[in-house]
Amino acid sequence: MHPANISFNAAGNERLDAFLSTMMNEPRNQIAHLIKGGHVEVEGKKAAKPGLKLKPGQRVVVTLPAMEPKAAQPIDFNVPILYEDDHLLVIDKPSGLTVHPAPSVKEPTLVDWLKHHDVRLSTLSGEERHGIVHRLDKGTSGAMVVAKTNEAHEALSKQLQDKSMxxxxxxxxxxxxxxxxxxxxxxxxxxxxxxxxxxxxxxxxxxxxxxxxxxxxxxxxxxxxxxxxxxxxxxxxxxxxxxxxxxxxxxxxxxxxxxxxxxxxxxxxxxxxxxxxxxxxxxxxxxxxxxxxxxxxxxxxxxxxxxxxxxxxxxxxxxxxxxxxx
Structure with a gap:
């Protein structure tokens, strides 16, 4: 699987790791690992420090490392859809379902289910996290919004950041x-x-x-x-x-x-x-x-x-x- 590039424009003066943690919905320690591994560029230059202060309008590009594809597994569960249109869908995640693939996850995930059902998904969060704007813990059930387009994904991520979502x-x-x-x-x-x-x-x-x-x-x-x-x-x-x-x-x-x-x-x-x-x-x-x-x-x-x-x-x-x- 090839690496994926995703980009964001900084909205204000804040730390690089904090900004990406919000926009990518990933823990800050994982973001720091990406930065220290040379996977993040700011205005075309590799960022060396997670604490780099961004300026409004700066372009941030993240290259997500490729993950080894896992063997296809049967999708024998259903995920209720509460709402769907051309831009997004809202689902009711069952308890016990992991949201997206990771090296430690062996069973099918929500992202696997979405792809299995040919749901169009945004690509801002990389191959393994297509469409995922925010997450729920595996054991937690309930409402989640999934982005179908990159424009919807970016707008919803900003709402997470400013707490209007x-x-x-x-x-x-x-x-x-x-x-x-x-x-x-x-x-x-x-x-x-x-x-x-x-x-x-x-x-x-x-x-x-x-x-x-x-x-x-x-x-x-x-x-x-x-x-x-x-x-x-x-x-x-x-x-x-x-x-x-x-x-x-x-x-x-x-x-x-x-x-x-x-x-x-x-x-x-x-x-x-x-x-x-x-x-x-x-x-x-x-x-x-x-x-x-x-x-x-x-x-x-x-x-x-x-x-x-x-x-x-x-x-x-x-x-x-x-x-x-x-």
Missing amino acids: GRFYLAVITPPLKEDMTFIDKPIGRSPGNRLKMAVVPHGKPAQTLFKKLLPSRDEKSELIACKLFTGRTHQIRVHLESFSRHILGDHLYGIKSNPDKIQRILLHAYTLYFTHPATGKAMRFSAPIGTDFAQWLQSYFDMKDLDETLDPDRIAACFDTDTAF
């Missing part, structure tokens, strides 16, 4: 929150004690999350909450909950090791996605229905008469000030 998540946690609203503003970086985990660390990247009480379980030991991200750090919701002794049920990485939850998936769902359509300028909002596995668990532990009203997308959106007109 966003998502509201649903999660079931234990123990319940103490306050109706809990705002966490703590920096996140790689955990010094476990390289598989992220953690609140003094010199990590800024991260802010707002948590909102929705509904207690019948035994009041767990609680359904809504979450809004103001930044997009890896495992952000899970790390911020862990920082004040809460965890999402089914989370076996950040959960309680002495009493693991007997749940087959993490109860975290990207419920609502909002953005401005890159071609029409129309404000758009989509809600991904909770999957059968998540819904069955809620039905077992929560009062359904209260749950239906609680899960009204308009009601959840009203809990947060998005500065976005729907």
Whole structure:
């Protein structure tokens, strides 16, 4: 597979690694690896330092290293499509599905499914990440937008950067929150004690999350909450909950090791996605229905008469000030 070149124009004065991390939706340490490996040019010259300060209008070109093609695998799963037009599509990612190929990923991914179904995809993020504007963790289900054109991809990436695109998540946690609203503003970086985990660390990247009480379980030991991200750090919701002794049920990485939850998936769902359509300028909002596995668990532990009203997308959106007109 041949290397792929992708290019961006800097919009403001910021670090090269921070800019590319946002535009490519990749962790900053992976961006730094690309820069140090000589794969990034600014105005035609190879950039040597991740901390290089960009100027507005500068052209940044990234050459993504070629990946060895993997053997074709059967695509025996379905991905619900919530919306589709000539510019983009919004899908409901199932729990357990990895978004894009990587050397460590052996099973088919969302990108594989999209290509298998001949969906036109943008090429700004390289061969293995065609169409991918933002990601969800493998275990997390819910709404994702996929770009079909490079123009749509660039416009949506800018919305991620200026925070005019966003998502509201649903999660079931234990123990319940103490306050109706809990705002966490703590920096996140790689955990010094476990390289598989992220953690609140003094010199990590800024991260802010707002948590909102929705509904207690019948035994009041767990609680359904809504979450809004103001930044997009890896495992952000899970790390911020862990920082004040809460965890999402089914989370076996950040959960309680002495009493693991007997749940087959993490109860975290990207419920609502909002953005401005890159071609029409129309404000758009989509809600991904909770999957059968998540819904069955809620039905077992929560009062359904209260749950239906609680899960009204308009009601959840009203809990947060998005500065976005729907």
